[in-house]
Amino acid sequence: MTKPAQVMVVTPHPDDAELGAAGTVARWISEGKDVIYVVCTNGDKGTSDTNIKSEELARIREQEQLAAAKVLGVREVIFLGYPDQTLEDTPEFRKEIVRLIRMYQPETVVTVDPYRRYIWHRDHRITSQVTLDAIFPYARDLFAYPDLLEEGLQPHKVKEVLLWGSEDSNYRSNITETFDIKIAALRCHKSQVSSAPELEGWMRERAKMMAEGEDYELAEAFHQVEIWR
Numbered sequence: 001m002t003k004p005a006q007v008m009v010v011t012p013h014p015d016d017a018e019l020g021a022a023g024t025v026a027r028w029i030s031e032g033k034d035v036i037y038v039v040c041t042n043g044d045k046g047t048s049d050t051n052i053k054s055e056e057l058a059r060i061r062e063q064e065q066l067a068a069a070k071v072l073g074v075r076e077v078i079f080l081g082y083p084d085q086t087l088e089d090t091p092e093f094r095k096e097i098v099r100l101i102r103m104y105q106p107e108t109v110v111t112v113d114p115y116r117r118y119i120w121h122r123d124h125r126i127t128s129q130v131t132l133d134a135i136f137p138y139a140r141d142l143f144a145y146p147d148l149l150e151e152g153l154q155p156h157k158v159k160e161v162l163l164w165g166s167e168d169s170n171y172r173s174n175i176t177e178t179f180d181i182k183i184a185a186l187r188c189h190k191s192q193v194s195s196a197p198e199l200e201g202w203m204r205e206r207a208k209m210m211a212e213g214e215d216y217e218l219a220e221a222f223h224q225v226e227i228w229r
């Protein structure tokens, strides 16, 4: 029997979750919540360095993601291993997410917003569309997957979804105390973020803008969908 986790983060590529939600993840963990990560692709196309091979990059990015998760205190990281830029809305992918939701029974699922207009990474769009479909109705409904039921994976109702990268945010999370941990986790993704000091300044400016009007300094912004109260 898998130990349940209150929060499941579903990320398209290694590093997306740190950019979008690591401050909030770190705060939840400091409050005693269990968080697990599901990383959909191996990020093997995320470079402009002609000296590196795709397989090597995938290995590096897995290690970077594990390091970042360790900094945050994430309990477990599950790699689905799809090649970068190949995600499709398939029954197989949907079922993989349903299986994990039923195994870990999260109250909250965090992923990227699929509904950004015009230019949006296809892997991001597909990851969150599939995740939202998996949450409702597939993870919830008894007979959606008779074989999962036979395996003992009962239906599960996710209570809430938080989407980062939204053009339509309606929920702010105070990350003032955990901003430094977010930056430390982001810096683990050495192949993606430069070690330049601008990173921290740029992220701080963004977090300040997201906290505008609040009585705290730094925030991450999400679109929140409450499904069950």
Ligand SMILES: [Zn+2]
Binding pocket: 012, 013, 016, 121, 124
């Ligand atoms: Zn990405």
